[in-house]
Amino acid sequence: MRGLFLFLKFSLVGAAAIGIRDSPDQCPGYNAINIIEHDNSLTADLVLAGDACDLYGSDLLNLKLLVEYQTDNRLHVIIHDADEEVYQVPESVLPRPGSKTPGSHRDNPTIRFDYQPQPFSFRVLRGDQVLFDTANTNIVFENQFLHLRTWLPDNPNIYGLGEHSDSLRLPTTSYTRTLWSRDAYGIPSNTNLYGNHPIYVDHRGHAGTHGVFFLNSNGMDIKIDKLYDGRQFLEYNTLGGVIDLYFLAGPTPKDVSMQYAEIVGLPAMQSYWAFGFHQCRYGYRDVFEVAEVVYNYSRAHIPLETMWTDIDYMGSRRVFTLDPLRFPLEKMTELVNYLHKHNQHYIVMVDPAISDIDNEAYNRGRVRNVFLSRDENDIYEGAVWPGVTVYPDWFNPETQPWWNNEFERFFNKSYGVDIDGLWIDMNEASNFCAWPCKDPFDYAQNNNLPPIPPPVRPAPRPLPGFPNDFQPQSSQHGKRSSSLRPRDTKGQKIGLPGRDLIAPQYQIANAAGSLSNKTIDTDIVHFGKGYTEYDTHNLYGTMMSSASREAMLQRRPQTRPLVITRSTFAGAGAHVGHWLGDNRSQWDQYRISISQMLQFASIFQIPMVGSDICGFGGNTTEELCARWTTLGAFNPFYRNHNEIQNIPQEFYRWPTVAEAARKILDIRYRLLDYLYTSFHRQSETGEPFLQPLFYIYPSDKNTFANEAQFFYGDALLISPVQDVGETFVNAYFPSDIFYDWYTGQMIRGEGKTITLRNIGITQIPIHIRGGFVLPLRSKGAATTSELRRRGFEIVVAPDRDGYARGKLYLDDGESIHPANSSMVEFEYGDGQLRIRGEFGYHEAVLVESVTLLGQRKRKGVMGVRHGNSSDHDVSFDADRQVLKKQVHIELTAPTVINF
Ligand SMILES: *[C@@H]1O[C@H](CO)[C@@H](O)[C@H](O)[C@H]1NC(C)=O
Ligand SMILES: *[C@@H]1O[C@H](CO)[C@@H](O)[C@H](O)[C@H]1NC(C)=O
Ligand SMILES: *[C@@H]1O[C@H](CO)[C@@H](O)[C@H](O)[C@H]1NC(C)=O
Ligand SMILES: *[C@@H]1O[C@H](CO)[C@@H](O)[C@H](O)[C@H]1NC(C)=O
Ligand SMILES: *[C@@H]1O[C@H](CO)[C@@H](O)[C@H](O)[C@H]1NC(C)=O
Ligand SMILES: *[C@@H]1O[C@H](CO)[C@@H](O)[C@H](O)[C@H]1NC(C)=O
Ligand SMILES: *[C@@H]1O[C@H](CO)[C@@H](O)[C@H](O)[C@H]1NC(C)=O
Helix, strand or coil, rough: CHHHCCEEECCCCCCCCCCCCHHHHHHEEEEEEEECCCCCCCEEEEECCCCCCCCCCCCCEEEEEEEEEEEEEEEEEEEEECCCCCCCCCCCCCCCCCCCCCHHHHCCCCCCEECCCCCCCCCHHCCEEEEEECCCCCEEEEEEEEEEEEECCCCCCCEEEEECCCCECCCCEEEEECCCCCCCCCCCCCCCCCCEEEEEEEHHHHHHEEEECCCCCCCCCEEEEEECHHHHHHHHECCCCCEEEECCCCCHHHHHHHHHHHHHCCCCCCCCCCCCEECCCCCCCCCCHHHHHHHHHHHHHCCCCCCEHHHCCCCCECCCCCCCCCHHHHHHHHHHHHHHHCCCCCEEECCCCCECEEEEEEEHHHCCCEEEECCCCCEEEEECCCCEEECCCCCCCCHHHHHHHHHHHHHHCCCCCCCCCCEEECCCCCCCCCCCCCCCCHHHHHCCCHHHHCCCCCCCCCCCCCCCHCCCCCCCCCCCCCCCCCCCEEEEEECCCCCCCCCCCCCCCCCCCCCCCCCCCCCCCCCCCCCEEHHHHHHHHHHHHHHHHHHHHHHHEEEEEEEEEEEEEEEHHCEEEEECCCCCHHHHHHHHHHHHHHHHHHHCCCCCCCCCCCEEECCHHHHHHHHHHHHCCCCEEEEEECCCCCCCCCCCHHHHHHHHHHHHHHHHHHHHHHHHHHHHHHHHHHCEEEEEEHHHCCCCCCHCCCCCCEEEECEEEEECCCCCCCCCCEEEEECCCCEEECCCEEECCEEEEECCCCCCCCCCCCCCCCCEEEEEEECCCHCCCCCCCCEEEEECCCCCCCCEEEEEECCCCCCCCCCCCEEEEEEEECCCEEEEEECCCCCCCCEEEEEECCCCCCCCCCCEECCCCHHHEEEEECCCEEECCCCCCEEECCCCEEE
16 A cells, blocks of 8 residues: 555756745745654654745744545545644534544545655645645745645636635636635625635536645635746635645535535534525514514415514614513514414524623623633623623633523523524624724714614504504503633644734735724633634634524424524534625625525535525615515525615515515425425435536536526526526526426427526526426415425426436424434336335325326326326326326325326
8 A cells, every 4th residue: 555655756846936035935845754654644744844934923843744544535634733732623613523434445545645755745636637736835834824835727617715705616816715704794705704614626527526625714815826827726825723634535526515514514404494484674673563574474475484583672782682662572472472373483683792781691691701801800892783792702611501591591482582593693703893992882882883763653553363462552561671821832732822813924815904803802812721713713603603503402402493694614504504694685696696505505515595585785676676586485595684774675565576476485385395305315415405507517518607507406407587677598408308397398408508588577497307306295385384284296307218216305394303204215217106215204195196297198008006096187288298197195105106
């Protein structure tokens, strides 16, 4: 196995020649010595190969290299300081997978490591193909700056490196991706946004796909560019941490996604109801208005699954309090009870920042010492919605029990706001007070935080079916609701001492300016081991996410918590979902929402994702809102959300939008078990269900840059209209068979663009890919619990050879560990639909019909071996080439249906 670690003599071309002052090229790099090869690993010492260049700090003299073949498809390369003082992402935040099966991965690795010792550089290869190559570049490892460059092929197809609102396939020249969590209003392109996912997918068509995950939470600029001589590169420039790289062998895009999930964790399974439609807005004036929205949805016959409330419900915008006049406790309790009685759900927002004005949550937290502080008597203060605020320190072991307790009290099941899910926001963390935030109190006084609407008005109109409290004649009495450390750092991996934690010499391109601007000061030291905010800023949202999931689990230990967060780090999907942030009601944001959704769902393993339907900031228009309503129905997380000063945009506000919503919700709900089954698969295996076209057609070059269409599960191609005033879309059809969802008409894709026309604003083109069996609920329903009582219509869309397959996963829809479940497998071929699999979950739901697409002729023979059927149960539509057969089959045992 010696051959795996080849000593290659790279030709040393002009590394120095490119050198300009202040460039890493003038740094000496490292020499590898004491190289030891083990069974599945290699270790070496790296020593600085010349005079320190001290480019943005001071060079570390002694490093260690560890290379591990962790699985056949995963190679781990880590370069860290010999003393292990330098900060590393804590295992408590992101547990590492280690080697999966100890043994001889080196016998059969798909990718391999080779290196040159002096100066040290390395390559990662798959066969003869070089995937990663640091030759002729110098690794720079300083106390406040790391630099690593790899060469890329010409015109590479690189995806990932989020969170961003740029093109799905990233630009290849003069492009910088800055990762530093930021409260970014309007999700502007080419800036750092809320979350951080330093993984990229490098897709090389026929030659295969691989992934590179850089496990580092420090602020960084990842640059993709070309040298003057045309050589293409990608480089990491970070403010600290260690060089910790995972190479994922692919060779398909789906494989890379699954291999990434092995590192960061499989996404959390969601409850069935969570896939229903959600309504939210910032600026609901009071609980009456919230109730009226619920009522208006039902009157418009638009299925509303979950009602949400933004910060409006809070007393003076303080978390864990209610506005006593506008959202009094007894009315909130009644509202939640009403929703639950109608099989609907309720969600509110919680922010991390706690008002320091006398309130119970703050007082209890203060006693337990859970807030970030400079020392015990100097709690760090910022300014957020309620004015002066303090921030929980998620590293403090007291914080979780305090957080749990606040949830249990405030979201009290018997008398309180018994929420079904949770929305967490502002957790980058956001601070309105610019750095240096000298006097947050003064800031809060003089910077006119947005006004809170005037107190309650009487209920304006009757809401039939709601409690008396919600009727105009009822009385309006509201009740008040309850409202540092010096140490030995060696071996601790918590960060080098003596760094400038506020203004490091290397400046990342943070769109907020200096590192600490509009967030928590980066020189704050966390409780316990002593991690600094400088190193862990990018983890704040993800740590709040897992703490909040835990608090929700304490309230309802058996059920899957729905938690939607704004800020995320790699691995967040194992705990929470994500909405794409505060976008605007603009066509460019409608379009880019597709690419953003795909990145999260297929690359970052956070599949519970969606944009704010109709747009958050600015006034929407009827046309944009109608189009976004239809596109949003193919976001796993489907929520309409709007900002306070804008015109209302609930779906019932315009007849066309209401019609679009009714039509598309019917389709979404009929497809809900297909979504649920696909989502379940991803939560078990990491295999993504939402996919860019190149995931499914990796050899088809025309798909590489396509970000206008996507696959919703493996079987459905969605092609939204792209712009204002248009009633057509130029949709790309790869070489494959497709069937129009609405007409059943077959389209033979030829790797060409087809213009689909006459798409009214209430419609969206959907095509079923040949080769799939779709289990549809027989018709739409007002809530998901009603939907679960509907029977199934099985749609068979044969491929070129006349075959099709599909799956249906059934369980109780909410248990973390369902007592019983079914995995039903459908397989069609040779005139037979075979239903097999595991049948553990029995519900009195029947398969009511089977529809066979693409049938030129009516077939002769028919009959069912199990169940019953007869000739007159079959209908044939020659125009649509559809054969439909009525059946009556329980999904409790294997069956064969003959056509
Ligand atoms: C909104 O996002 C789009 C696309 O991400 C971007 O081009 C545009 O600049 C953003 N608009 C604002 C106002 O931030
Ligand atoms: C509900 O519908 C009524 C009647 O169309 C309308 O006047 C009212 O403004 C709506 N209220 C809300 C909150 O949607
Ligand atoms: C929830 O409310 C009930 C009824 O008011 C009360 O008995 C119980 O102590 C509350 N639970 C918590 C955790 O505050
Ligand atoms: C902080 O951000 C504001 C804009 O949000 C900007 O005007 C200011 O210059 C920034 N300050 C620093 C120190 O970066
Ligand atoms: C949105 O519409 C409202 C009502 O017509 C108007 O007052 C407001 O100025 C509009 N906002 C924008 C950003 O155009
Ligand atoms: C689940 O299994 C239990 C016993 O194994 C059975 O009593 C129950 O009816 C099953 N429920 C469903 C919905 O299949
Ligand atoms: C099929 O059999 C069930 C009883 O097993 C019966 O209730 C149903 O009416 C039958 N359907 C047809 C179409 O004959």
